[in-house]
Amino acid sequence: MKVRALVASLAIIGSAAGAGFANAEDLAKPIQPPKQIDLGMAELGKKLYFDPRLSKSGFISCNSCHNLSMGGTDNIPTSIGDKWQQGPINAPTVLNSSLNVAQFWDGRAADLKEQAGGPIANPGEMGFTHQLAVGVLETIPEYVREFKVVFGKDKIDIDQVTAAIAEFEKTLVTPNSRFDQWLLGKKDALASDELAGWNLFKESGCVACHNGEALGGTSFQKMGLVEPYKTTAAAKGRADVTGKDADRMMFKVPTLRNVEMTYPYFHDGAYWTLKEAVDVMGRLQLGKKFTDKENAQIVAFLKTLTGEQPKFDLPILPPSGDKTPRPKPFAK
């Protein structure tokens, strides 16, 4: 009863955040391969995603903190920015991020395109400006040609840059996990402890927030619903966007897809193991202390959410031209 009541209250919060909850039959869905991708734009975006010339230093690219070799994260609590500045929050995975209701932990960007412009111009991240980034690209002959082919315009602008990066990011879904195979009818895809974990995950109420294709990303929820979450991180979640006290500690529910690869966990990256993360979530969000056996079963289930990682050739970046502005890694 307690759990059911809690799920109902979560549903209200979910609606309040404008996301709502899925119907029972939609609690978990298999990841769909990406559709309606502009391949030329995605190929251009892939290069930009890996190109550190979009940063002041010439050293940091999108892939530095959303590393596609490592589950689309950097696997450190908070990211390293220009001049080794310490970021305020854990870098969320880029994998399956097209399925998020909004981008960033606090949802301050509506979509991937809007998100992509953020780190480039953030003094603590890539430390550049949109104007300077475009100024670099328009001096690189191969980029000039490729932007023209893709966008059909004579001049590169930041909208094209972020649109291309977002198009590439739309391709970064991870279908065909063992859980998805099971959802699609391959009943031996999950072992008994994994299946027990899925049942616990449903019955305990985890799925109230971690639902949909990405098992997360569909709503904002309060971190520390039953018990407050203790953290030294200053981030206040949605309140940083809305200014409303009621939105304090309301964060976007992270996806659980590939969660075995996206440690450390939570917005402050304070927990390194799934065992700890499941324990914290149970106690703080559900008021439930999982036994060691239950915890191990849920962890076993979570590890079945690792899907096929994006598979592509490491992109080769076009060389700078003689007039390309030079990176300034050590400028005061």
Added chain:
Amino acid sequence: MKVRALVASLAIIGSAAGAGFANAEDLAKPIQPPKQIDLGMAELGKKLYFDPRLSKSGFISCNSCHNLSMGGTDNIPTSIGDKWQQGPINAPTVLNSSLNVAQFWDGRAADLKEQAGGPIANPGEMGFTHQLAVGVLETIPEYVREFKVVFGKDKIDIDQVTAAIAEFEKTLVTPNSRFDQWLLGKKDALASDELAGWNLFKESGCVACHNGEALGGTSFQKMGLVEPYKTTAAAKGRADVTGKDADRMMFKVPTLRNVEMTYPYFHDGAYWTLKEAVDVMGRLQLGKKFTDKENAQIVAFLKTLTGEQPKFDLPILPPSGDKTPRPKPFAK
């Protein structure tokens, strides 16, 4: 006559450095595809090459400074190390580095395997120790299995780590440049100005040092032979290894393969364009001031040295285990 005399003197220096010069017919050779590669070891080495867990911070991998998207370099004058420390010297390209007579600008490592251990333990680069790096790897279940398959031993050690990285690096050759196609008989592979550049390159004496498969990497030579090279960099070249005053400013001749991608140039990374680099080399090494037309022809030739870049799927790294020691990006 002057050039011929200079080439003779260079040949003496070359012999003194133990490398000698190639015969006339061997001045330039096409890049050969790699042979006798242990594919299992190279695949493991590829993962290690991209794995930032070999650094203290968990942020810097071999690929950070020898970026295979960017000609095997970082395209900045000197590299960024742990906590954004400024490196003392320009990161040489890893491409075709198996063809070098020795590794590092000063040749202090005999081969790729010996080189690979350097940056991991260098406090200014990856800032780790061999013991700590191995300690990380032996807690990552997929690595433990893969090392066992490749090396047939129960324990991972640093020799295995560096052997695997070196085996991967042996695959990083760039055959089939337009110049190589021309060398192999495709006479229309070079345009007339490019061919004029090659002839100037030969006749002016550049090829005395930039020869062999890699057009460089076969000998140590004095930077600033005819005129001293002015630089603020502290590196003294071979003298840093031998302690001999006669070895001051003796650096390994860099390869010119893919030189269009490996800017900025020279051991201090002080020059960004091929035009400048050709001018400096002509004046300081050959006592020759190339005309604008000659310079442009040599630059056109140099751009024909861009070969096929290594083509492989971005590696997916195995996730850390619950007991894996955690990276320390911001530790004092």
